[in-house]
Structure formats: structure tokens, C-alpha cells
Amino acid sequence: MTTHQIDELIARIKELEEEMEVEFQKKREDFLSVIDKKRLRLSEEVAAQQRRFKKGVVRYLIEARLLNILTAPLIYSGFPIFMLLDLFLFLYQGICFPVYGIPKARRSDYLVFDRGDLPYLNAIEKFNCFYCSYANGLAAYFREIAARTEQYWCPIKHARRILAAHDRYPKFFEYGDGESYRKGLERLRKEYEK
Template structure:
């Protein structure tokens, strides 16, 4: 891989760590701990947040009619999410061992801690659960698809793609037939090496 690309990727990872550190500092301001995947607030914080909870009747009374009318369509998305969740789980359990691809851990992409927020009413908690599940399934699918792509077709597109997955920068350049033929098996073997694998050696095979 080009040294400049490696350097940019390293800076991106460093910035991501810096961003996560800032998020952690911000979370400390709200006085909670995470124990066994459950959130625990300090008592005084808990009482203050409960006062901010909006009752169901008041919540519904201030909701727009258009929101209520479109809600069934939104919630109907549960069905395709459930089917996709099931398909991705079965797919990688059957196919990945055959090709030697490590399976993505579903639990790494699912977080339902918003239900512990005392200022949310029942409807808001359900909405948060739904959003968490939908986005969790999408992230889970994305990682399984990314690992599949790294194994079967680790080649960048000729045109710019918006919001590529984290493995994409290490794929072979479009049109670089020599690097692809020399390095394909190596990049396939590196699927399980971290989030992005290591195609640097594969692309450097050409030099």
C-alpha cells in the first residue's frame, strides 16, 4: 500500500481514538456508570432526569397527526430487519467457516442501553429500541458484507463511493491486475486481522 495512504489511515485512527476519549469525558458529566451492560445513574441525577419525563398523554397530545399516520409504516420495518438479522446470522455461520473467514460477533453491533434513561417515556423507549435494533442490524450486515467483499472482490471502484466501510481503503486499486493476482490470497488470509485486515503486503507485492 502507498505510504501516504498508510499515514492518512493512521491519522484517521488516532483521531477516532481522540474523538472517543472526548465522548468519554462528556459522559462523565452526567454521572453514570455502566455495570454488566446496564447504566446506573447517581441518585440525585436519577431524580432530576425523572422530572424531565414527558407523560404519555401529553406526549401524544403534542404529536403531529402526520407522525401518527406514518408510524405504522415506520414500525413495519421491524419485519425486514428481523429477516435480515436472521439471514446474515445463518449466512455467515454456514459460509464463513468454509472459506476460513472469521465470523462477526453480532453482540458487538447491538446496544440497547437507551432504555435505561429515566427521562424517556414508554413510547420514546420503544422508539429508541427500534432505532438501536435497526442500526445495529445495518452495522452487523455491513461488517459481514465487508468481510465477504474482502475475500471475494477486494478491488476499489473506479469512481468515488460515499461512506465506504473500514476495510475498503486497503483494497487493490482499480485496474491493478498485477497486484490483484499476486496479493489476493494474502488479503483473503488477512480478513480476520483487526477491523480492516492488512492488505499492505498484498499491494506491495507488485513493487
Template sequence: MNTHLDDLLARMQHLEAELEAELARRRGEIEFVIENRRVKFAQEVMHLQRQHKVGMWRYLAQSSLAAVLTAPVIYAGFIAFVVMDLFVTVYQAVCFPVYGIPKARRSDYIVFDRTDLPYLNVIEKFNCFYCSYGNGVAAYLREAAARTEQYWCPIKHARRMVATHDRYPRFFEYGDAQAYREGLERLRQHYDTAPSGGDTADVDAP
């Protein structure tokens, strides 16, 4: 891989670290701790947050008729998410060991902690649960698919894509047959580190 691309990937990783540090600093401004995967706020913070809570009946009264009528259609997606979740879990358990691909850890992608927020009513907490699950399953699926693509077809597309997964930057350039043939097996061995990490810099070098 050329040095310029390595530099860009290193800068991206540095910016991501800076962003995470800033987000951690902002989270620190709101006093809470995590115990046994549950979020606990300081008592004074809990009191202040409850002042912003909108009751369930008032929440429903403020909702539009269109929102109420379309809600069942939205919630019906839960069935698809459960099927997708089950499929990805079974898919990884059956297929990944055969090819030596490490499994994506489900708990890294599906997180439920918004229901601990004291300023949400029952409906809002359920909506947060639903959105957390749906987007978490989608991210879980995306990572499993990305790992599959890294093993079987780590080649960039000729056309620009609007959104790519984190492993995509390390794929081989479209049409670079030599790099693909000479670097495929090396790339198949690099799953444990972050795609933009330093020790993966030469995995697709000819």
C-alpha cells in the same frame, strides 16, 4: 501500498482514538455505571433526569396527526429487520467457516441501552429500541458483507462512493491487476485487526 496512504490511514486511526477519548471524557461527566449490561445512574442524576421526562399522554397530544398515521408504516420495518438479522446470522454460520472468514459478533452491533434513560417515556423507549435494532442490524449486515467483499472482491470502485465500510481503504486500486493477484491471499488473512491498523499496512503491497 504507498507510504503516503499508510500515513493517511495512521492519521485517521489517531483521530478516531482522540475522538473516542473525548467522547469517553464527556460520558464521564454524567455519572453512571454499567452492571450486567444495564446502565445505572447515581440517585441525584436520576432525579434530575426525571424532571425532563414528558408523560406518554402529553407526548401523544403534542404529536402531529401525520406522525401518528405514518407510525405503523415505520414500525412495519421491524419485520424486515428480524428477517435480515436471522439471515445474516445463518449466512455467517454456514458460509464463513468454509472460507476461514471470522464471524462478526452480533452483540458488537446491536446494543440496547437507551431504554435505561429515566427521562424517556414508554413510547420514546420503544422508539429507541426500534431504532437501535434497525440500525444495529444494518451495521451487522454491512460488516458481514464487508468481510465477504474482502474475501471475494477487495477492489476499489473507479467511481467515488459517498460512504464506504471500514475495510474499503485496504482494498486494491481499480485496475491494479498485479497488486490484486499478488496480494489477494495476504489480504484474505487479515480480518482480526482494525482495517486501519498498523499490522495490515502491507497486506496489499505487490
């Protein structure tokens, strides 16, 4: 398969992803109607309907599996580690990226905390959603910062197939293609738009 064919496949995949996002947006619009300070909110009618699915905290705890309750402290113990990683990423990107001319990844594009507005979640479920949003958003933010760093320092594909490569990876140079690497490295170091 040629590089041109691979580029065509990547373009088709992006088109399909955009098409899928349009369909997801249509589905969201069925439930959303009010935009308030950059936050989407459920319409009052839908919110009132959804409140009837809310399970109280006491009932939630009574019905929870004992092992879920016993393992929760271990899960939540990751929170300080995530906060330290968040601080590290802030410093790393703030100090290093300007030196290399790499545009910074916007944290707010990756960390989204909107599920706390859902009327059918109780306080524990809202905290769980906050925690998962933070952990997964931070992981995506970290991945983007690492991908931009890799694009600058070592934009070479691996010899073996890797699972779940980041979005920048397809632009990288083929393993063993030293000529393309030397000729195109400076150009690729400037191509950070997705």
C-alpha cells in the same frame, strides 16, 4: 498520491477517531457512574435530576404531530423485515464464514440497547429508541458482514469514488492493479482485524 501516503492518512484518521472516542468517553463519564452487569447506568443523583424531563405518554401523544402518528405504522412495519434480515445474517455468517475462514462479526458489538434505561424517556420514546437501535445496529452488522465478504471475494476499489466506504475498503487493491491483486489476495483474505 502514493499508497504509502494513503496509508499514513488512514493512520492519522484512526488516531483522530481514537482521540474523539476518548473525548466522548469523558463526556459520558459526567453522567455515568454505575456499571451493573456490563450495563452503564446513570448515578442516582443524575437519574433523579433527569426524571423531571420525562413527558408522560398521554401528553406526548397529544403534543405529537398528526402526521407523525399516522406514519408510525408504516415505520414499524419494517420490524418483521429487520427480523428476517437478522435471521438471514445469522445463517449466512454461520454457514459461509467457517467455509471461507472468515471470522464472524459479533452481533453484540453492533446491536446495543441501552437507551431504554434513560429516565427521561416515556414508554413510546423507549420503544422508538429500541426500534432505531435495532434498525441501525442491524444495518451496521450487515455492513460489516458484507465488508468481510467483499474483502474475501473482491477486495478491489472502485474506479469512481464511493460515498461512505466501509472501514475495510482502504486496504483493498487499486482499480486496475491486477498484479497487486494476484500477489496479495491470499494475504488480504487473512487480515480481518481492524
